[in-house]
Amino acid sequence: MELNDWNDAERRAERAAELFEQRKWSEALRELQFAVTVNPYNAAWLFNLGLTLDELGRGAEAVKAYRQALELEPEDTATLQRLGAALQRLGQPGNALECFERLAAAHPDLEPAYCPQIACHVELGDHERAEECFYLARQLVEHCPACYFHIGCSLLARGNWDRAIYCFRQTYELQPLHPQVAMKLAEAYRRKGEPERARRWYLARLRQAPLDTAALLELARLLIEMGRLDDAAERIASAAQISPQDPGVHFARGLLLLRRGLHADAIDALQRVLHLDPTYPAAHLRLGEIRLAMRQVIEARTHLRSEVLRQPQDPQTLKDLANLLIDTGETRSAVACLRRLTAMRPDDVHAWQNLAVALLLRGQLEDGMAACRRALDIHPGYPPVVFNLGLALAQAGRFNEAARLVASVRAGAPHHADLDLLALRIRVLRWRARLARLFERLLGLR
Incomplete structure (x- = not known):
């Protein structure tokens, strides 16, 4: 390699930094790719390459660049943070957690080493460790909006509505423009059974981001639950204008038609959902519900079994699915769903009650009675x-x-x-x- 090549690589790496600041990421990427080809042992350039790939949405390539940078500087704080965050975005919480744990071991007084660990543990379902990391983080930074948000998600997953709402409100007070907290507050109030408060928080999110189709559709679903069908139809129409091929639009329309008793039209809408996304959550569940209402038990079972194979993680979906499975005589699958639900929500008396019913219907008296006693431990009498x-x-x-x-x-x-x-x-x-x-x-x- 000639000296001119090294000098050229230096100049192009500097040029890449300027282009990055100008948000010209594709051009910055070309400059950095040349620089690291000339000198693949410059950790800073590899780190910048990872940042640029991240901005371009090329997460897997960004992870590779960060890992190469870490081979050269194994304890670099910024690289460990960015690698962990990139892995989280790719849906790899276990691998992300390893990065943040390495960061905490190298820098035990660094709060950002603990805050993202909370989110990783929540995704992995380890809520006890999530709380431990929350309290460790608070010893370093007492009021961190991200920490409150992540632990709020943990509490929400466990059905602790009031504590979740408190944490999300803390996030909102510290960071009013947090992109997810209004939606989480709406979800928490909705699950708690306070639909009007939930509606106000969905509207708060839409004031921040009027084109947020997810907020429009969740608000539409809430309005359907509240019986405000015309208002729901307006929200669905707005979402359809923004994103006409979004399967969520057709799913919400299917729920609206189901609520109006238009079963044939609801089936068409939900079949459209599955055409766009064969794995869309609860689409088979609702089709099963409609088929059962039409006394088409065989077709209902087919859809419900498809929903079981999808292995839903949403607690309400599991509860609704188990009830429909019981109604169609599929008690074995119902028990499997309810065991998963009680593992997710060990303090949910209704989950244990439904599990007891499913077990007793199967003739498993001892197991059914054990589930009853667990429910009575939570809610005596x-x-x-x-x-x-x-x-x-x-x-x-x-x-x-x-x-x-x-x-x-x-x-x-x-x-x-x-x-x-x-x-x-x-x-x-x-x-x-x-x-x-x-x-x-x-x-x-x-």
Whole structure:
């Protein structure tokens, strides 16, 4: 390699930096590619190459450049941060976490080493470690909007609505223009059962970004849930003007048509969704719901099984899917969905209650009763669970246990109609068992 080539590489690397500042990334990329070809041992140039590729949306190539830079300078702070962030964007939280852990080991007093770890742990479902990293980060920077946001996502995933809302509000106060926090606040209020507050936060996001189709469509879905169908139709039409081929537009239209009872039109809209994106979340679920409403059980099962194979992660989708699977007699798949849901939401009494029902329908009395008891640990005396547990105990011939359960709950709710019905059912089952034993003895005497 001649000296002129080295000098030319230096000049072109400097020129690349100028072009990068001017946001002329394609031109900057050409200059940097020449420079690193001449000198592949300059870590700064490789880092800048990664930055440029990142800006061009070429994440996998950016990761390669950052890794090459790290081979030359293994503990460089900026490179570890950028590599970790690039891996996160590529959906590789485990690999990203390794980068941030290396950064924390090399620089234990650096808050940005801990903040992104929270997001990685949330994506990996390790919420306990997410909280640990949150408190480590707060020891270095007490009020970081990103830390509050990430831990808010963890709390939202676990169904801790109030704490999630608190954290998202902290993010909003610290960084009002955060691009995702208004949507997360809307989601949290929606899941908590406060649709009007959720609606206001979707509108807040649309004031920030009027062309955000995701916000328009989520608002439309909320309005459908609220029964404001004409308003929902307007939002869907707005989203369709912005992005007519977005499968989410057709999905929202399908939900609207379903709510209006137009089953054939809803099926057409949802089939269009699957044509555009065969893996679109909950499309098969809603088609299954429609087919079941039309008493087309075989077709409903086909769609529901397709949704199961997609392995949904959204808690509400899992809950709705499990209920429909139970209605179509697919209790084995329902149990699988509900076990996944209870693992995600271990404190969700309704998830444990539904799991108990699915298990009892399958004749798995002991497992069903265990799920009932777990639900009662969360919500003592919850009548639907008490009823199911008492009935299961009676069916298992454990009548005294069933009677004690009724008596213990009745002490706190003496006039509850369900308890009276349960007590009657237990007495009937006890007498039926006694009569069966009596007939067995009589037949034995003969």
